[in-house]
Amino acid sequence: MLATPSGTLACPDKARQHRLAAQLADMIPGAATIRVSLTDPKQTWPHPHAIAKDADGETIELSRTTARITARWVLRVWPDADWTRPHTFDLAAATLTRSDLAAVSRGL
Numbered sequence: 288m289l290a291t292p293s294g295t296l297a298c299p300d301k302a303r304q305h306r307l308a309a310q311l312a313d314m315i316p317g318a319a320t321i322r323v324s325l326t327d328p329k330q331t332w333p334h335p336h337a338i339a340k341d342a343d344g345e346t347i348e349l350s351r352t353t354a355r356i357t358a359r360w361v362l363r364v365w366p367d368a369d370w371t372r373p374h375t376f377d378l379a380a381a382t383l384t385r386s387d388l389a390a391v392s393r394g395l
Contacts, residue, residue, distance in 0.1 A: 324373035
């Protein structure tokens with residue numbers, strides 16, 4: 288991303304996160320959260336993988352292509368996240384949290 292003469296990013300990260308949330312909500316109707324990881328259960332080596340869930344926590348079926356594209360888009364917006372652990376992207380808030388930390392905060 289290009290920087291302005293002051294050295295700040297030309298496009299704030301928050302705007303980028305909200306744009307991604309809007310794009311994914313259009314691409315996956317009914318999705319509330321998307322869990323992203325590098326462990327596709329159908330592969331023996333690391334691969335970007337996404338699982339979408341609706342507001343009730345029910346899994347939304349994604350094609351292999353949609354799951355991979357979704358995961359790649361999220362990975363690109365947060366390249367500095369610790370991707371050795373899965374993360375959950377909340378589309379309504381446009382926030383990313385580590386999946387194991389999100390479960391702890393809900394008391395699971």
